[in-house]
Amino acid sequence: MRAVVLALMLSLTTLVAAPAAFAVQPDEVLSDPVLEARARAISRDLRCPVCQGESIDDSNAPISRDLRLVVRERLVAGDTDTEVVDFIVARYGEFVLFNPRAEGANLLLWLAGPGLLLMGGGLAFAYTRRRSVAAGADAGLNAEEEARLKELLKS
Template sequence: MRALVVLLATVWLAWPALAVNPDEMLADPALEARARAISEGLRCLVCQNESIDDSDADLAHEIRVLVRERLKAGDSDDQVRQYLVDRYGEFVLLKPVFAWHTLLLWAAAPAALLAGAAALAIGVGRRRRLAEEAAGLTEAEKKALDELDGNAG
């Protein structure tokens, strides 16, 4: 059993290395490292939640080759990214840029968190207020309320 777990863990950890084919790799280790760094931040447009480095899709292969061609042509990392954004749109970036047109995307998570915290605070306050009001009931009212609670459950 332990050997199976080790084998599965090894395959799982090595899986991303299988996506980049040896024929895609550049001879210059520095350029290959730059290509890998760029590829990690680019989305596979077929898989959508994987980087092109992790994807086996044909389009991901084409983009990986394109990244390496642009680097060999002398483009900077930013120029390669901008070329891909111009060609495929900002969706190709795994981490969206922070700009006015993506403000809603960046603000949605904090806004949802704040709305949830406000709803929780309102609910706790309402429950506390009801408990305080129930403390002021007469014994007959408390008994009638307990009977209603017992009948409801």
């Protein structure tokens, strides 16, 4: 029984991991290990235009295969990593970057999160400060109210 369960778990693991493991085909791999390592590093940072949640290195989509081949062709041609990424971005837009550049319109998006966090923190601080000041002013009783309270407590 143990062997059956183990075999079932192994086959399920293989089925789940197989698409990502076999995305890069053997005919795509460069013979130069240094260039191949650079191609893999670039491919991990580029998003598949079809899958959107996978890098082109992990995707089995035909467009990802084409992009992997373009990356390798550009590296063999002598382009730097930045030139290869710029070449891909020029054709597909910044959408293909998993980590968009912090420039131009993207700068607004990069700064919006921290800006809203700081603004929310400032509003929360001002709200709690105002409440504590208002609560401190209302906490004390005036002389007339103290006299009325003593009168009620004696009864």
